[in-house]
Amino acid sequence: MPRKLPSLNALRAFEAAARHQSFARAAEELHVTPAAISQQIKLLEDYLGLILFQRGKTISLVEPAQRVLPLVTEAFDQLERAVQRLRVQPEDGPLIVSAPPTFSARWLISRIDDFYARHPDIELRILATRRKVDFNVEDVDVAVRFGPGPYPGLHIDRLMPEAIVPVVAPKLASRIQRVEDLLDCTLLHDESHDWDPTFPDWDTWLTSLGVSPTLPLHVRRISDNNLVLQAVNAGMGAALTWYSLVADDLQEGRLVRLFDQMRPTSLGYQLLIPPNRLSLPKVAAFREWLLEQAHRQKGPHITDDAEQRS
Numbered sequence: 001m002p003r004k005l006p007s008l009n010a011l012r013a014f015e016a017a018a019r020h021q022s023f024a025r026a027a028e029e030l031h032v033t034p035a036a037i038s039q040q041i042k043l044l045e046d047y048l049g050l051i052l053f054q055r056g057k058t059i060s061l062v063e064p065a066q067r068v069l070p071l072v073t074e075a076f077d078q079l080e081r082a083v084q085r086l087r088v089q090p091e092d093g094p095l096i097v098s099a100p101p102t103f104s105a106r107w108l109i110s111r112i113d114d115f116y117a118r119h120p121d122i123e124l125r126i127l128a129t130r131r132k133v134d135f136n137v138e139d140v141d142v143a144v145r146f147g148p149g150p151y152p153g154l155h156i157d158r159l160m161p162e163a164i165v166p167v168v169a170p171k172l173a174s175r176i177q178r179v180e181d182l183l184d185c186t187l188l189h190d191e192s193h194d195w196d197p198t199f200p201d202w203d204t205w206l207t208s209l210g211v212s213p214t215l216p217l218h219v220r221r222i223s224d225n226n227l228v229l230q231a232v233n234a235g236m237g238a239a240l241t242w243y244s245l246v247a248d249d250l251q252e253g254r255l256v257r258l259f260d261q262m263r264p265t266s267l268g269y270q271l272l273i274p275p276n277r278l279s280l281p282k283v284a285a286f287r288e289w290l291l292e293q294a295h296r297q298k299g300p301h302i303t304d305d306a307e308q309r310s
Helices: 008-020 025-029 033-046 063-085 100-117 179-184 202-208 226-233 243-252 279-296 304-309
Strands: 054-055 058-060 093-098 126-128 140-146 154-169 187-192 220-221 238-242 263-273
Touching: 008 025, 008 033, 008 063, 008 226, 025 033, 025 140, 058 063, 093 279, 100 126, 100 140, 100 226, 100 243, 140 154, 140 279, 154 243, 154 279, 187 226, 187 279, 220 226, 226 238, 263 279, 279 304
Parallel strands: 093 126, 093 140, 187 220, 187 238
Antiparallel strands: 054 058, 140 263, 154 238, 154 263
8 A cells, every 4th residue: 555645855844944943954954945945845734734834034833743743853763774774884895893992003903914814805994983883874884892881782792801900111110119119100090091980090009909108199190091001101100001902012021010910890892793784794704703812812810700790
């Protein structure tokens, strides 16, 4: 049975004009003239037998139109989502991975050559961003995100549990033999962790090791974790950071873990995949490879028990 609907263009003009409360702004959004918007709305009013707008120096919706507007807007939103779901990347197109910038720079990028060696036919594109991904409207195949979410409607793989480690450059490590020695050192504070009450500042961490500062610490505050790690590598001071972000530096000797300390947490990185993309060969290949790499990355003090607590 054919649907009894007015012109889609007329409905688009009505929804935009009602949302903006302006024919001119609706015309700008739809890339037409205000006269064209007015004409489409007149056609819709004739179809319905109902005046939709009170017109004057400004326009305003009549009461019946106000009740219907949210339904029309939601209908267009659903239509947009449906169309986007049809725009899944072709199997032979690039694999688009969204991942946090510091994770991408300090962990992922150093392992990419191994992925290409195994899958030379798959082109990989990394989008370095922390923002939330809307898979319904963005051309992204998979995402890596930190923390528990929530991530509704997505397939989730836990990549690796995280731990907090104190690190310094080798040239400073020789001057720090005891925890008390940190009282005279420059301590780098990563402000990007301030949202997380479980991530300790230096006062809290030192106190947990039995050292209570009696004088103000020499703390330099930096708002970005990648900048903090660059400062540590440059020998500017000690930092508390996530193990995965410095694992390669520790292994290669570019950084030193102080006092053999590593504090497990319930947090970690997650691989997020829309269910309708799980079966794509390029996604399946990347998922298998990334899980293998993450399993290899388990730190010396990060146990399966810690992983299960998350």
